[in-house]
Amino acid sequence: MLEDAAPCPLCGSCDQNSFPIYYLFNQKRFEGKQCERCGFIFIAPRPTQNELALMYSDEYFLHDGADFGAHAQHDYETAAIRGSVKFPAILGAIRAVKPNGKFFEIGCGMGYFLNFVREQGYSVSGIEYSALGTKMCREKFGLDVVQSSFEDFSAPPESYDVIFMGDVLEHLVEPLAMLQKARTLLKPSGVVALEVPATFNSIVGRVAVAALAALGKARKLPMPPYHVNEFMPATLRAMILKAGFANANIIQRIKPPNNITLRGTAVEKLIKHSLQYPNYALTKAFGILGDRLLGLGVK
């Protein structure tokens, strides 16, 4: 195996093709890969614990030009409030399978979603990696939240009816192991719910990858390798099943065209904007080509 290689985080295969994205972080290049066997898209090498700590330190997380455009607490709050438009759709899908019980959120950020879930009648608790988020969850909403990574967290088996991760799984170096851990913490017939971005499942993402591959180029992504995994509907489903869940249901959504983040040159922005309208219509009508996925697995 080459020094920068890593086995596929989904199936363990070392046979992989390059995928035309990369990150530069701390003078190190992290390459996009796609598994030849299962199609999973990921970044190799995997960041080390030291690199992850640096990546998520305030210095990098809040620097100018961070992907979120978040430079201070109020920016995170603004983003959290803007994100609340999708709360009813996400909880509605969970409620259809598990209408009440103990709801645990991994990575609850500023607590807006967990507070919404509590208002809908669930008994809620959670963990949050950042000190700032944990403080907000407790002080603003009085939520039962502890500061911890999911790797370091422990609870008795079969503690929860629902475990939710919103925009978390794409950041985890060992996503499959974390899903297996989530499964042990769920009661029988408990539900895991995973909300992830799916950039390369949208029309824009597919066109961009095809164009880059045809040109033999790779696109440098403008931030540290926060996303070490990139999900497609098939690979999210496969990971839920491989973690031992009895079934997996993938729901696709898409951001409205007037609500997307536009990066790149003026021409790229124009292309992106014009493709988002037909994409929006197709996702709405047929549940395909979404840029957001909600994966549900039942224990």
Ligand SMILES: [Zn+2]
């Ligand atoms: Zn694989």
